[in-house]
Amino acid sequence: MSNDLPGQAPDNRPKSKTFGIGKLVAISIAAFAFTFSLVPLYRIACEKVFGIRLENSAASAPATSATPGERWVTVEFDATVNSRLPWSFRPNETRMRVRVGEQYETTYYAHNDSNRPVVGSATPSVAPARASGFFQKTECFCFTAQTLQAGETRDMPVRFIIDPSLPKDVNTVTLSYTFFKNDVLTSRLAAQAAPARGNPGVAAAP
Numbered sequence: 084m085s086n087d088l089p090g091q092a093p094d095n096r097p098k099s100k101t102f103g104i105g106k107l108v109a110i111s112i113a114a115f116a117f118t119f120s121l122v123p124l125y126r127i128a129c130e131k132v133f134g135i136r137l138e139n140s141a142a143s144a145p146a147t148s149a150t151p152g153e154r155w156v157t158v159e160f161d162a163t164v165n166s167r168l169p170w171s172f173r174p175n176e177t178r179m180r181v182r183v184g185e186q187y188e189t190t191y192y193a194h195n196d197s198n199r200p201v202v203g204s205a206t207p208s209v210a211p212a213r214a215s216g217f218f219q220k221t222e223c224f225c226f227t228a229q230t231l232q233a234g235e236t237r238d239m240p241v242r243f244i245i246d247p248s249l250p251k252d253v254n255t256v257t258l259s260y261t262f263f264k265n266d267v268l269t270s271r272l273a274a275q276a277a278p279a280r281g282n283p284g285v286a287a288a289p
Contacts, residue, residue: 161259168264169197195231203266217246
C-alpha cells in the first residue's frame with residue numbers, strides 16, 4: 084500500500100543523496116568559520132607566545148602622522164655647578180617651545196674661572212621623572228668629560244627629541260644639568276703638565 088497522497092507526485096529522490104548535500108553545506112560553513120578565526124588566533128599567538136605585537140597600521144597611521152603636527156610642549160633648561168668646580172655654567176636659553184617627534188638643539192655656556200685646566204663631568208636629569216623615558220638626547224656634552232683650559236669659554240650643544248608617546252598631561256619638561264669636578268682626570272692633567280713647567284726644554288722621562 085502506497086503512503087502517497089492522492090494527486091501528489093511520489094518523492095523518488097534517494098534519501099542518501101539529500102543527506103549528502105546537507106552535509107557538504109555544513110562542512111563548507113564550518114570551514115569558512117575556521118578560516119575567519121585564524122586571524123585573531125594568529126595575532127594572539129604572536130603576542131602571547133612569541134612576544135610580537137602586531138599593530139593595525141590602517142587604524143593607527145592617522146593618529147601617528149597627526150601627532151607630531153598637533154602637539155607642542157615647553158622644555159625648560161636649568162644648570163647648577165658643584166661647589167668644588169671653579170666654573171660658571173648656565174643655559175644660553177631657559178625655555179623652548181618644541182613639537183614632539185622633531186629634533187631640536189640648544190647650548191649651555193661654560194667658563195673656567197680658575198687659572199689652571201679643569202676637567203668636569205655633567206649629570207643630566209629630567210623632570211617630571213615620568214617624562215625622562217620620553218626625552219631622547221641624540222648629542223650631549225654629558226656623554227664625555229669636558230676639559231676647559233684656564234679662562235676658557237665654551238658653548239656646549241645638546242640635541243634632543245621629545246617622544247610623541249609622552250603622557251598627554253605632561254606639557255612642560257625640565258632638563259637640568261649639574262657639573263662636577265672630575266678629580267681623577269683633573270689630577271692626571273696636572274701631572275702631565277708638571278714636568279713641562281718644572282723642566283722647560285727637557286723632555287719628561289717615559
